[in-house]
Amino acid sequence: MSDGDKSVVGRLRKLIGEGHFQTGERLGEVAVAEQLGVSRTPVRLAFRTLEQEGLLQRAGKRGFMVREFTEVDVRCAVEVRGVLEGLAARRLAEQGLSAALADELQVWIQKGRDLLAKGHLVERDADAWSELNRHFHEIIVGSAGSPVIGDAIARNNHLPFAAADSLIIDSEALDREYRKLQLAQLQHELIVQALRHGEGARAEMLMREHAFIGLRYGELLGLGRAPGGEGRYD
Amino acid sequence: MSDGDKSVVGRLRKLIGEGHFQTGERLGEVAVAEQLGVSRTPVRLAFRTLEQEGLLQRAGKRGFMVREFTEVDVRCAVEVRGVLEGLAARRLAEQGLSAALADELQVWIQKGRDLLAKGHLVERDADAWSELNRHFHEIIVGSAGSPVIGDAIARNNHLPFAAADSLIIDSEALDREYRKLQLAQLQHELIVQALRHGEGARAEMLMREHAFIGLRYGELLGLGRAPGGEGRYD
DNA sequence: GGACTTTACTTTGGATCCAATTATAACGCC
């Protein structure tokens, strides 16, 4: 989604997300243009886009500055996403799952089971889960019959969440991650159950709670606080 | 907010909202630039902004096209706004209203009562209510302690809702509007009540329902369908 | 010595120019 993005917007997004600019730092068009080896024009276009995405904010008439993201911002963004995905889940439950959709969701549930079945994680499993998780959520949001929800979520997710794509190196971190993913898997299964049974309110509630798995479940699972952010916010 | 906006973005927003371009119509940079009497550069910048706002969408590499807004889009956008404002209301209720904030809300409640006290509307009252309503909602969203909710709502409201700012001319329309505003006022008062009592779930529910006043309450109040959209979606 | 004014420089906004990609249309071939 943003790795192979060679556009100026994509590159800037990456740079900002990786913290190459200090928060609150003023970004000059010329400086950035030189740094990226392009002219001012694409940078100007990119600045406007990134402003709308919320990564930059206007600094009066002195151009733009990197928006600060406090911990509160992150929590609130996660909360908003949870609420929006909760809405999608409720809609989906209330409108009734088609058999095809139920099967499709079940596929990803099964993939999750397979992934976690061997009782531990290897490094690349985290990426596999990330992909799986993305599909799972996209299916629900995309099938809710509301063209607006997906857009709203997408706009919100421009905030640098996954930026701290926690590097999992030692086995201890892998073990922490494994326990987290087990919980996420359980939540996924409960959500699908609610969707199947047409339990809109329950599906919504579960989805809202599920959004906080990266934020609120750490201490509970004895995960402590992951370094550099609090792990993935799936 | 968008009347005196002389910027290219503002003017284009207005033109699109007023339907000067057909939905699905391809917008060429040169054509628009000439029509607005400016060069291509500001138009290009504006297009990127309007794309992010959701008013335009890319037409492959053939530039941009005016996004179509179906009735479903509007309903879903209203739903999303309701959910987000509902979140704000719940947060506010749960964190507890300060005395100052309670007073401030009460001021606008009273203004609403005063406005509707005389038993009927005159034309300019609709604008007064619009202003009042805006303040009321902004206070709640702005005081929820979540910097993200307001942004998300703002982004969502770029969709051309209030565009069809229904011209109220005849007394019959004024009467319909009056009954609608009475209901809105009641909902406002209930919401404040819930906020005061710290009833988060109830505040959220009421706010969600309140969002639909422009869409779902027409037939119930014998308002029929307002011409040119369905009236204001306050 | 401090504050105000003026000047020079930095920086953004707008316009024009050039290149590259793409769509359209014309032409030729099967």
Added chain:
DNA sequence: GGCGTTATAATTGGATCCAAAGTAAAGTCC
């Protein structure tokens, strides 16, 4: 006559240039 190919026109993306606004600094006056 239809389809494929080629060439031309149109349009977007990128670069450079000019103007306007603002900031910072230097100088002067009180």
